[in-house]
Amino acid sequence: MxxxxxxxxxxxxxxxxxxxxxxxxxxxxxxxxxxxxxxxxxxxxxxxxxxxxxxxxxxxxxxxxxxxxxxxxxxxxxERDERLSYMLDPTTPQMPNPGVLTPLADGFSTTIEVLGQTGPLSDAEVYVFGSMWPTQGVTDAAGRVTLSIQGERPDTIRSILVKAKVDYWTFWLDRPQLVPNSVNRIVVRALAASLRDFPGRQLMGWGERAMGLDRVPPGYDGAGVKIAVIDSGTAPTHRNLRGVTRGTSIVGNDKMAWTVDTIGHGSHCAGIIAGGPVPGGGGIRGFAPAAEIHVCRIFPGGRFSDLVSALDYCMEQGIDVANMSLGGGEPSKIIEDRIVRAKQLGMACIIAAGNSSGPVQFPASTPHCLAVAAMGKWGEFPEDSYHAQQALDGFRSRDGYFPAKFSCFGPEIDVCAPGVGIVSSLPADGFGAWDGTSMATPHVTGLAALVLAHHPDFKGAFQNRDGRRVERLFQILKETATPLQFGDPNRTGAGLPNAMRALGLETGVAPGAAAPVADPSLDTLRRLLGLAQVDAPSMIPAGAMAPQSAQPMQNGASHVARGPAQTTGATSAPTMMDPNPAQIREIMHKVGLL
Incomplete structure (x- = not known):
């Protein structure tokens, strides 16, 4: 380049x-x-x-x-046109260098049969880990795969991993008793076995709930915001992605190839961001189902030059937030210049930190983006799944949260988000539970879209598309996050973003912005009833969210400076909410109508 x-x-x-x-x-x-x-x-x-x-x-x-x-x-x-990698679900554990080990035996063959809820499962990936290197295969139409395992004996096999293509949890077993030259049957759990009535009933994932999306009023849906998913394409025929109608393919000659997602990675990310309701409900619920989604397909085969073209497309289209679950190679000034210019045009780049368990990868390492690490929570996946192997030893909060062992970490990390056992959409119309900073990043992207669409700051002092707008968005996401006491801020940054606080619904406004305003439900009803405005910010209906002070960043946190914090003393207009019937009755009682 x-x-x-x-x-x-x-x-x-x-x-x-x-x-x-x-x-x-x-x-x-x-x-x-x-x-x-x-x-x-x-x-x-x-x-x-x-x-x-x-x-x-x-x-x-x-x-x-x-x-x-x-x-x-x-x-x-x-600069070298480096090859990019998408932050693939890290279900293949890192194994020791086989060059320093000696074979223990001539090896043996065995057949694995994978059974699901309705019978044999085809296209399931099977990994067998011994003392050397993993042996892997894919099940046929009968749900079977025969593996020839070299240099091992049955008693030297350490573990086995099974990953169904869609609709099932992963399966992990230590010290399996494999029988040579025979059929070894493994039964895997359907997602529906743990997730009640799924996918018939719409699911709000544990990640969304951990970030407080379940407490956000339904009208907060991201309408009016443009989001780009720079990834492997998407499956627009999926029940939860039918609202995705815009995009381009950067790689190849067919610009409409963005509608083909052979990997599933882009569809999984898009579902977390904007998974929408279908008639009668069902599937998954994303953060911003009413946002305008643009898909930029650069995988498989993407390089730095393709990322340049994708960022250029985003700037042409006036994208507000770009989700990049990708990385690779040495830092690039050419890429960073593009990210800086996008920021100057009001576009926020939110980027996955990486899954190599090492330093934060580029481009998440640039100070002009928001870098996202991954965390998990015990109890949100089966204990015999591979997700249970992703907890970093020695770290666990009182709420059951843990940093993901695969997640990259360092002072560049801004926030962390759910990235273990995340259920989302997969082609053509299925679902899968994946791990990765790729899954954590769209949680933050979706919340960022809600903040831009509904926080009063972005209808006032920070409505212009410029760098101040992006800095203010990043400031809100970090200052309203909940610190996680893992003992290492390099793994969590400011902590876990909180939707209610970021939207100004729990504290009135985010720290550093205008003074709190009166409860919007009360103001709305007063205007509808023709009542005079009264300075009564303390009149909050019973059952509504009471103001709380935002939790500060963890003391002693070491973070890379991401530009000066932007604050304003201007008064912001209240965000409108539709009061529910219980609130209406309580408000009418307060104002003397009941």
């Missing part, structure tokens, strides 16, 4: 000049030029920013690229 850089007092290389120079150079092949977003120059002029230059993709040897960077100096950014 080659991009001209803006330098004060120095003429910037044009894309045509760069292409000409590269074309004239031996052993360099110009692949394509990625133009910046349409109308971007006009938007930049309003912001006082120079427009971004086109991105040139060229194929050359590493030493040639190094020479080009040396010769061009700071006037060109020359």
């Amino acid at each position: 080659i991009a001209p850089q803006q330098q004060s007092g120095v003429a910037t290389f044009s894309a045509d000049f760069v292409v000409q120079q590269l074309t004239n150079s031996p052993d360099i092949e110009v692949v394509k030029t990625v133009q910046p977003p349409r109308l971007f120059g006009f938007q930049s002029a309003e912001l006082g920013q120079a427009p971004l230059s086109p991105l040139v993709l060229a194929r050359m040897a590493p030493d040639k690229a190094k020479l080009l960077q040396t010769q061009a100096g700071t006037r060109l950014a020359v």
Whole structure:
């Protein structure tokens, strides 16, 4: 990737000049030029920013690229077009290096038969872990797979993992008693066995409940906000994703390929963000079912240059929040420049920290985004599922929360969110319980959309699409989060975001904003009844949410600075709520009508 850089007092290389120079150079092949977003120059002029230059993709040897960077100096950014990876459900444990182990035996063969609620399950992934490297296979139409396990004996097998394609929990068993040259039957649990009446009854997942979405009034649905899911596409025919009608495929030549999700990753993320109701109910409920969802398909095969094109698409479309459950490679100035410019245009990038159990991956490591780590909760999945293996030893809160052992961590983490045993949509019309920071990130993205749509700050002092708007959004999400006492803030950041507090429904407004306002249900009823406005912010109906002070960030937390906090002293208009019948009766009693 080659991009001209803006330098004060120095003429910037044009894309045509760069292409000409590269074309004239031996052993360099110009692949394509990625133009910046349409109308971007006009938007930049309003912001006082120079427009971004086109991105040139060229194929050359590493030493040639190094020479080009040396010769061009700071006037060109020359970077490897790294391959991106989606934060796949981390159900394959990390095994020791097999090169340092010695085979214990000649090996043996065994057949695994996987049975579900209605009989044999096809397409189930089976992993057998011994002293060396895992052996894996996929069940056939009869629910069976025969595995040839090299260098092991039955007594050296440590564990077995079964992962059905859809609609079942994973299964994990330590020290299985596998019988060679025979059929070993394993029965897996259907999701419906633990989730009452699912999927016939609409499910609000444990993650949404942990973040307080079940307490948010139904009218808070994210209407008017645009969300981008930069991922593997989606399944718009899924019962909960039929409202997803916009998108583009960055990879390949078919722009409509975003409607095909061969991996399932993008569909799972989209369901958490915006899973919508279907006639008669059923399936899953997302955070912002009325938001306008744009799907940017960059997997499989996505690279950094594809992420540039996806971000450009988002800026063209006026996206408010971009969900990126992806990462990989060394930090890229070209990618970071795009994220910075998107932020200047009022677009918030919320990015998964990574699943490698190590340092926060790029691009979540950039200070211009909101980086999300993953956590889980005991009791929300079967104890014989692989989800139970994801708890980090030695960490557990009084509420049963734990940091996920796969989650990347470090001072760059801003918040943590549910990412273990998360049930969401999978193609074509099924469901699956997955783990990963990929699953944690759309929880935060969905809440961010609700805040932008319904928090009074974004209808007042922070309604303009600029960097201040994004900083204010991030500030609200972090300052209203609930700290988790895991003893290591690098794993949780500010803590678990809280929907009621972030929306200003539990404290009136988020910390740092305007003073609390009168209860909106009371104000609404007074206006409907033609009563005079009374300064009575303490008149809160019985059963309504009483104001509480926001919980501060954990003392001693070490976080990377993400820009100056934005505050305002301006008075914000109250957010309107529809009072329920019990509240109406109580309010009418208070005002003397009952």
